[in-house]
Amino acid sequence: MSALAAHRARLASAAAAAAELQAAEAGGSGSSAAAATSALTAESSASAQPGTSPRKRRKQALATGAAAASSSASALPNAASSAPAWPDERAGPGVSEAALTWQPLASGARRNWAPVEGGSDIDVGLHADETLAFSGQARLRLLHGQATISGARLRAPDRIRVLAPKSSPLPVLRALSQPKPHSSARCSSTPTSVLDTSLFAVIVRLGAAPDCGLHHLPNVCALAGIDPFGDASESAATGGHRGQEEEQLVRALPAGVHLVLGAPRGAALLAQPDAWETVLAHLSGLAPQVPLQQLAPGPPVLLVRGAKRLGKSTFARLALAALLSREGATRVAWLDADPGQGEFGPPGILALHIFERHAKEGLGDELQLAPGWTLAHTPARAHFLGDTTPRDEPARYLAMLEELLGFYARENASQTMPLIVNTPGWVKGLGADLASRLEHLACPTLIIDMRAAPEAVTGPDGDADVDSGQDDEAEALAEAESMRPCQGEPYYDGSGALLGAAPTIVPLYGARVAARSTPADGRILALLAHLHARPVSGQVCTRFDFERPLCEMRPVLVDVQQGLAGGLHVLPFVASVAPALRLAVLNASLVAIVRLDEVDRAAQDSHPPSHFGLQQPWDRALVQPLPEPASSHCVALAVLRAIDVPRGQLSLLTSAAAAQLRDARGHFALVRGAIDVPVWASLDAAHVQAATTGAAPPPLLAGVPRAQVPYVEWTQDDDGAETPLGLGRRRVRRNLMRKGQR
Template sequence: MLSAVAARKARLAQNQGQPAPQGTSKPASAPSPPASEPAPRKNSTPAKPTSSAQKPPSKRKPSAPAINPPKQKKPKSQHRKGAQEHSGRYFAQQDVFKAQDDVIVVDNDDNESSVATSSASSGDELPPTRTGGKRAWSPSAPLADSSDEDEDDEADEHVSLDVPQPHVPSSADAPKVLSTFQPAPDQNVFRLPSLGSSSQPKRTVLLLKASETVALLGVYSLTVLRGAVSFAGVSLRASTTAYPVFSPRSSPLPVIQCLRSAPSQDSALPLPALAAHIAEAVSHCDAAIMLQEMHTGIEGLGRICRTFDGFFAPSRWHRNQLMFDLGLDGVYFLPFHTPDITPLITPPGWTVAADTAVPERHQRAAIERHVYLVKGPKNAGKSTFARLVLNRLLCKYRRVAYLECDLGQSEFAPGGMVSLNIVEQPIFGPPFSHPTIPFAAHYIGATSPRSSPSHYLDCIQALIQQYELDVQNAPLDDEQAEDEHGRIVSSIPLVVNTMGWTKGLGADIARKVEDIVGPTAVFSLAGAGIEDDPSYAVSAASTSGHGAPRVHVIESVPPSPGASHHTAADHRNIAILSYFHAVFPPEPPLSPYASPIATSWSTALPLCAQPPYEVDWQAALDKLVLTGAGMEDVVPEEVPTALNCAVVGLVSCQPGTLDTKAPADGPSSLRLPYEQGAAPPLPSVSRCVGLALVRAISPSPKTVLQLLTPVPPHLLDPARVLVMGELQLPVWGMLDYRTLDGGGDVAGYERGKVPYLRWGKGEGAGGERRRVRRNLMRKGQM
C-alpha cells in the first residue's frame, strides 16, 4: 500500500521535473505509471519477461487508469506564504487544528476530493482554508428560520475574507482631541455668583484664545460676551442673546471654536458682579462666552424611552477620565474623543454653498423672493444641511420660514404631517429638543406619502400659497427695515426640506414638489439616483414661472458611527414622545407670525396617568375621518375599537366648508360622526393645530371621548374634526415607568394591567406564538 506522504512527494518531484527520491526499494516510492500503460488487475497473471527492451505492442485496448491524475497545485513555498498571510490576518489566536495529528484541507472545487495529509510526517503546517460557498450543516449550529432566508442570502453575497471592504468613516476619522481649551480656574474659567437666591441658575465664563475648541455635553445656554465663535457651522458674535443648546450623545456633538477678533472689541454684556482682575482677563482674550445651566426636564425622556436612557450624561468611556468640573449641573466638559461621541463636522463645501446662496446686502432689493430647497437621498445629511442654512439665514433675517415636507424625519413637528414654521432664533439641538406649534400644518397620518400622494401634494400646495400670501412680505409689528442687531425684518425667506425617497414614485413626487415650490436656489446632495437628477430643477422651475434657480451640488455626509445605536424608528419614537410630554406657552405669542417652541418637558407622570380632556363628541366634534391604507373598510360599528389609543390630528376648518350629514334620531345618533370612506378636509380650507392621543372612549350610552394633547387651550376650540391615520403611539408611551424605588408615591401598573397591551396568548387565528421546527434538514444539508 502506498504511503500518502511518499506519494505526495513523488508527485511534487514529478511536477517540478526532479528525479524521485532514492534510497528505497519499495515499489511505493516509484512514480505512478503513466496513463498510457494498462493498470495491473487484481488476481491477474504477471507477464513473462522478454529479452527485448521494448514490450511487443498489445492488440488489447488499454484500460483506464485506476487513479486519476492529481490536480496541479501551487509550489509549497507560495502556498505556505499565502497561508501564513491568511492566518496572520484573520486569526489572531493560535490555530487549534495545528495541534491535531491529521489536518484535512478542502479545496474550493466541488469535483476535487479532499486530501488527507499527516502534519507530523511532512512538517507542513497548513491552516484550514475557508471555502467560498456556504458552510456545511453542523449539528452544533442551529438551523436558520425559513423567514430569515432572504436576509441570509443577501448577506452571503457580500461576505468575503479576501476582498477588502469599502472604507466606512468611523470614530477614528474624527479628531481624537475634542477640546483644545485647557481650563484653569481663576485664569480662563470663572464661576459667577448667583443673582439673588441660590435657586438661580449657575453661570460660568470661559476665556478662549484663537482656534481653541470646547466640546460640551448636556443642556445649557450659550451667550457670547466678547469676540466671535463658530458653533455648528454658524458664526455667533457678541450680543445679549442667550442661545439654548441641547447636546446629547445620540446626535453629533456641536463644538465651540474661537474665531480671531480685533483686540479693541469690548464686552457686549455688562457684568457688574465681575471683579477687577476678571475684567482685566476678559480684555486680553479673543473671545469670552458665558455658559448657564438650564433645567427643562428633557433628560426625563430617557426614563420613558429606554433606548435613550442617560443620553445627556457621560457614558462609561468618560466616567473613568479626569474631567474638569465647570460647576454647572447637567453640563460636562469633554476633552477627548470616545467611540460613543461623534463631533459635528461641517464640510467646507457646505459653508461655501450656503454663503453663495444667501444674497449680499446690495442684492437683497433686486431679489424679492428667497426660497431654498434641499433635496437628496436618505442618510445623506439633508436635515443637517437644512438646519445649517436656517441658522445662517437667521443671522441676517429676523424671521425665517421652514417648510417641512419629510413625513418620517420632521424637524419641528411630529412625524406624519407637513408643516410651515416661523423660526426666530437659531436651532442647536436634535429635532426632539424643539417641538413646535406650527404656523400652518396638514396631517397626512403616515411616515410616507405612498398611500396618498395626491393629498400630500395638495397639502404642500396649500402651504406654499399661504406662505406667499401671508408670510413672505407680511407687515410686521415694527416699520423699521432692520432690527437692533442689523437683521432684515421686511421679508421672510423660506427653507424647504424634502423627503429622502428619490426612487420610482418618490422621484416623481419630488419633482412635483419642486414644481410647486419654485425655489430660487436648490441644494442637491451628491449621491442621488439618476431619477433625481439635479439638473431637472432648472427646467422644472423655469416652467413654473419663478425663473431658473441656482443649483448647488454639494457632498453628502455619511451617517455617524453613533447612528448605528439608534434607528430611524427610534428617532421617530423619541420625537413623538417628546411632543406629548412637551409644555408649550399657555398664552398666544405677541407676534402672529411666530411658532411657539416648547420651553420644558413634564415627565413626572406617564401618559397613562396624566389627566385627559373629556370631550362630548355630540357637541364638540363635527366629523371623524379615517385615512390611510385599509381605512375605507372600517365600518361605523368598529370605529370605537379602532379609535382606542390612536394618534389623531386636530383639524380646524373654515365655517361652511365642511360637508357633514344631519344628525340622525334614535340609537344611531349616539355614534361618532363618522362616514365610511370619506376624504379628509381640503387643505385649502383647513389646518391641523396639533396631535392628540385618544386615551379612552366611554361605552354606550355615554358620548365622552378622553384626549391627551399638549396643544394650548386657546387653539383647541376651533378644532372640531379628528383625522386618524396610520401613526401609532410607541410602546414606550403606554408603559408606566413609576416605581416605589424611584421615589414616587404611586407604584406602577402591574404587568397584566397595562392599558392597550395584552400579555400572554392572543385570541383568534394566528394569535398564538409561532412554533418553528429546527430539527429538519433541507436537501442541500444532507
C-alpha cells in the same frame, strides 16, 4: 388672487434676471470647455510620470478641473448673474473630523477660564481656531469675538441656548480668527468678561439653561439613554482619573452643563464636509464676496434634495442656524415636507414652522440649537398626512404642501422671510415625480443637491489605489463637470407662463452623521415629546411633563355632538374600514386633532341618516366628509384613550390645551392614520426602568394588574423574563461576511 398665486407673480417678476442668468451660462460655456481641456491636459501629463497610478491621475485631473472651473466662473462678467463661487467638491467630500483642541488652564497668565462673581456662570477664552464641544443643557453668550457652532455664526453679544443629548451629534464651538468690526450700538450691551479680551480671539460665558423638564425623559422612554444629557467626556464615561485642571473645571461648571474634553465616549461630535462650511458662510453673511441677495430677488428659498442617509436634514438644520444668525435676521420659515422624518414634529405631519429671534429681553432672544424632538416646536400651520410616506396619498400630499406654501406667502407679504424646504429621501419613481412637483410649487432660488460621495475601489490585497477599469479621462471630466455649480431651468406652469426664475444649483457630497439613535427611534422620541409637551403662551422654550407617564395623566373629555363638528375618520391606508367598525379601530389609537376653518352646519345636516346601530351623534360623526387641506389644519396629535358610547364622549390624551379646544367651539375632527401608539406610551416609570435594565417587571402597571391592562401584550424571552411586546432585546449578528471577505 390667492396668496400662493401672488407669491408666484412676484417670482415671475424675476424673468429678466433669469434671462441674464441663461446668457451668462451661455457665455461661460467656452470657459467651461477650457476648464475641461485643462483637466484633461493635467491628467495626461500626470500619466506620463512614472509610478503614478490611474486613481492618483484621476484625482489630479479632478483637482485641476476644479481650479479651472472656479477661475472660469469668477471670470464671468456679472457676479450677480453667474453661479456663485461655491467651494470645489470635485476633489472629494473632504470631511473634517472635529478635533477638540481646547484644554482648561485655571491659573497663571495663561488661564483660559474663570468663574463669574455673584453667580454660577463661567467665562471661557478660546484662541483662534480652537474648538470646544458641549453636552447637556447650556446657555451661551458671546462676550468677545466671533465663533461658529452648528452652522450659526455668533457675534458679541449674541446668546444661544444649546440642548445636546448624547444620542445626537454634539455641537462644536470654533473660534474665528478675524472678526468683522461691528457698530458700538450692538456691542454696548455686552457684559464685561473676567478674562482679558486682548489674550483671546473669543470669550464665551457659559450658564445653565432654563429647566424645561427634559432630564425626566428616562421616566418615560430609554431610547435616548439612562442619562441623556449627562457628561460625554471619556473620564466621566469610563470612571477614569481626572487631572487637577479638569477636576477644577468640572466642579465650577453650572448645573447641567458639561464640556467634552478629549474624545467623547458614548457620543459623537458633529463633523461636516469642508464644502458645507463655505456654503453656510455664504448663508450666514460671513462670505462677502458673493452676497446672498445676489442669488435672486427677494428672500432666499432654499431647497435641500437628495437620497436617504446623505445628511440632507443635518445640512438643512445648519442652514437654518446660519440664516437665523445673519445680521438683522428676525424670522426664518421651515417647511417639513418629509412625513417620515420631520425635524421639528412627530411623524405623519407636514408642517410650516416659523422661527424668530425676539427683540425683547427675557423672551428668548437667543438662538436655539437642539435636536428637533427636544424643542417640540409649535408649527405655524400643519396638516396630518397620517403615514410616514406619501406613497398611498400622493395627491393629498401635494395639496397639503401647496396650502402650506400659500400660508408662507401670506406670512411673507413683506418679502423678508427666507424659507428652507426639507424634502424626503425618496428620489425614484413616484418619489421623483413628487419631488419635481414640490420644486415647481416652491420655486426655490437655491437648490442644494446632495450626492453620494464616490467610494474608493479596493483590490484583493486591500489596496485602494488600483485601476478599476473606470478611471479614464471621460469619467474624470464628467464627474468634475457634474459637481460644478450651475443655473437650473426656470419654472413654468402648464400653459407656459413663467412661475419663477432659474435657481442656482449647488452640488455637494453628502456625509452620514454619526448618531446613536436610529430613524425609528427618532420618530418615537419626537412623538413622545409631542405628547408630553406643555407649551406656555408667551414663552419660546417648550416645557415637558416627563415626570408622569401618559397612562397616569388626566384626559380631556370631548362631547361628540358639540365638540366634533368635523366627525370621526379613519384614513384608508392598506384597506378601508367599514363605518360600523370605526369606533373599534379608533379606540386606544393615535389620532390627529384637525380644526376646521369654517363649519357648514347645513351641509352636516344634509347627510342621510346611517344605520350603524349607534346613537345619533355617533352616526352623524362617522359619515362626515374628510376635512380638506384648504379649509382645515392639524392642531396636535392625541391618544384616544377611551370611547364612552352611551354618554357620547371621548377621552383624549393630548398636549393641546383644553382652553384651545374650547375656544374652537367644536370645529374639530379626529383622524386616524397608519401610525400606531408606541409601546413606551403604555408603560409607567417602573416598567420603563425594568425594560431598560432587563429586570423583572413589577406586577402592577399604574396600579392595575398587568393581565388586566388592555392593548399591551406581554411575552417571555429566552431567559423566562416577561417584557412588553416590542421592547424585547433583539439579537443581531453583525459578523456575517461574503465568501470573498473571509
